[in-house]
Amino acid sequence: AEAVWGSCLAQALYMTADFAGSVAAFDAAERLEPLPVNAALTRAQAAAFAGMETGPVEAALDLYGQLAGPQAGDAVQLAREAFAVFTAFERLDAARAVGAWLERQAPPDVIQAYEARVLDDPSVTRAPADYVEALFDDFAERFDHQLVEMLDYRAPAELAGMLERYQTRFERVLDLGCGTGLSAEPLARFGGTLTGVDLSRAMLERAAARGGYAELVQADALAFLAGRPAAFDLVFAADVLIYFGDLAALFETVAAALTEGGYFVFSTELAEDGWQVLPSGRFAHARAYVEAVAGPRFEVLEMVPTALRREGHSTLAGGLYVLRRKA
Ligand SMILES: C[S@@+](CC[C@H](N)C(=O)[O-])C[C@H]1O[C@@H](n2cnc3c(N)ncnc32)[C@H](O)[C@@H]1O
Known part of the structure; x- marks a missing residue:
């Protein structure tokens, strides 16, 4: 029961965007019993998001790949989700770093192109129709x-x-x-x-x-x-x-x-x-x-x-x- 409680705490910290706290709580829960697959995936994602806030995006994605193992989702998809989370929580430096990484993954689609320019381009007066x-x-x-x-x-x-x-x-x-x-x-x-x-x-x-x-x-x-x-x-x-x-x-x-x-x-x-x-x-x-x-x-x-x-x-x-x- 303590392990389940620990996993719940870790999920809650993840939802409030305390990614490092979430990883620590998952680690503590894992010391009591092995994590179920879903929890292990959320931990991998939390670790990646925490890594993106403090270091290079590539390293964070590598870490995600290692932690998630064969269950790992697509890296671009994960980066897009990270971008959405960081903008929602107004962590703009992290959002910009992820946005720049996404831009380097050719070819950027219309969604990425608009999101990358919107903050810094004063000519944007409405969201473009194709976006x-x-x-x-x-x-x-x-x-x-x-x-x-x-x-x-x-x-x-x-x-x-x-x-x-x-x-x-x-x-x-x-x-x-x-x-x-x-x-x-x-x-x-x-x-x-x-x-x-x-x-x-x-x-x-x-x-x-x-x-x-x-x-x-x-x-x-x-x-x-x-x-x-x-x-x-x-x-x-x-x-x-x-x-x-x-x-x-x-x-x-x-x-x-x-x-x-x-x-x-x-x-x-x-x-x-x-x-x-x-x-x-x-x-x-x-x-x-x-x-x-x-x-x-x-x-x-x-x-x-x-x-x-x-x-x-x-x-x-x-x-x-x-x-x-x-x-
Ligand atoms: C957040 S949704 C709201 C949908 C709906 N009115 C509601 O309240 O659930 C915004 C909708 O507006 C549409 N939209 C945004 N800009 C538009 C535009 N310039 N012309 C036509 N539709 C547009 C989007 O495609 C999207 O379906």
């Missing part, structure tokens, strides 16, 4: 489980609940960046026909399987909106503005796609000031910035600060907005 598409094609299968069950993501239901206090019926609804269709059910209460648009085919396939959409379109948000003037009385965008930095063009095209008095409802990650790109490659926006960009075309009816989802040690601060298009 978003590749990222979500890759993520689609795990998205619902990870966001809803692991990360406590509830923005679609919260946004729909806010909107309902202003208007209870909409005729033509656009779910912008609809993903796997998590918003379809919360939006059903408003009636009308629901269109979903998204860059990722794999996400759209899941939305189609979930149901609730009259139409699903694979397109970039801006291009799609530009082709549908005055077509919707509600544009709903849950967790999508995080892929846009500068919001001016997006707000302008949303306004043009809405009928007069139509609603634009969305969530953002919160920034202190203006908009900024985060180590995750996503973008955050200050309330004052959103209000300033919205001002010419929208009335901001409500903004509610919220915890968007869990990230690293804490929750991610976000904002939920209800806007109405001016006449």
Whole structure:
């Protein structure tokens, strides 16, 4: 029982990104009895991550190979996971070192290319379409489980609940960046026909399987909106503005796609000031910035600060907005 307890402690330390502590706890548990295969693999991974924080990435990957033995997973995959963990926990030096190693593994894919340049390139004002598409094609299968069950993501239901206090019926609804269709059910209460648009085919396939959409379109948000003037009385965008930095063009095209008095409802990650790109490659926006960009075309009816989802040690601060298009 003591060995099991020790393994549990080691897993917990791993989850909180104390990788050296996790290895020490696994070692202590192993002195009592041999580690089960899964625990031994987690120890190998913890040892590799701890090594990446203190020394060369290659050496850490070698160590992983030795410790994991024949069960070892792919090194590039492990490095990608390390990159995600280090950015989530804001260990940017380690993230950069792993990013540089990944870049040397030819050829870098679009995801790696964007992640490597995003922190240091001031010309990045939105996530590129090919990056978003590749990222979500890759993520689609795990998205619902990870966001809803692991990360406590509830923005679609919260946004729909806010909107309902202003208007209870909409005729033509656009779910912008609809993903796997998590918003379809919360939006059903408003009636009308629901269109979903998204860059990722794999996400759209899941939305189609979930149901609730009259139409699903694979397109970039801006291009799609530009082709549908005055077509919707509600544009709903849950967790999508995080892929846009500068919001001016997006707000302008949303306004043009809405009928007069139509609603634009969305969530953002919160920034202190203006908009900024985060180590995750996503973008955050200050309330004052959103209000300033919205001002010419929208009335901001409500903004509610919220915890968007869990990230690293804490929750991610976000904002939920209800806007109405001016006449
Ligand atoms: C975090 S997911 C949120 C999905 C869904 N709205 C939800 O709340 O579950 C973001 C989605 O926005 C899509 N997306 C991001 N930028 C986009 C763009 N410029 N045009 C169309 N879709 C975009 C992504 O493909 C992804 O499916």
